[in-house]
Amino acid sequence: MDYGDSIDRNLLSMLEENARMTASELARRVGLARSSVQERIERLERRGVILGYRAIVGRREIDQSVSAYIFITTALRATQRLFALLRGYPEISTADAISGPANILCRVNVNFLEDLEALIEELARIEEIESVTYSVVLSNKINRENALIARKAQ
Structure with missing residues (x-):
């Protein structure tokens, strides 16, 4: 699957680490306008590179899973x-x-x-x-x- 250019791959990496990162923060980190980042993310979603977002629930200390x-x-x-x-x-x-x-x-x-x-x-x-x-x-x-x-x- 084509993950785009280095900026797209950088965005994907940041979203994998924190899917709730705002478009403004992503834009600041990659050096683009917020609207450009939003367009890139929407394109990655349409192409099926980004399939969804999810919550990862942390384990409590007493959890012995x-x-x-x-x-x-x-x-x-x-x-x-x-x-x-x-x-x-x-x-x-x-x-x-x-x-x-x-x-x-x-x-x-x-x-x-x-x-x-x-x-x-x-x-x-x-x-x-x-x-x-x-x-x-x-x-x-x-x-x-x-x-x-x-x-x-x-």
Whole structure:
């Protein structure tokens, strides 16, 4: 996808970091008039580069939620059926078809490690799933998923 020139890419980067940044602030940072920035953003929206905006809710200190990646191996013929089943699990925030030893990669958010364990055990009981492995996220250092998540939601 064509993300435009360096000014458009700069605007996209700033909006990914803070989608509520005003057109005036964006204009100041890129050295253009506010109206020019608004026109660029509208053009990026029309072309489908900007698909939407969302709120990211911060976790409270007492929130003990756990994020993990689950790797699922299955026969290729069962992959589409599994994606349909995975949509029914609210703990699964993303599910991607991938190459390598596993066919499916899921990003999961649960309240406790016990919830993750129960989900993995439940997934392992699905007949078409050959194996399930996982990695727990220790901490998030960089997050540029906002645009990707908005794109997948549509």
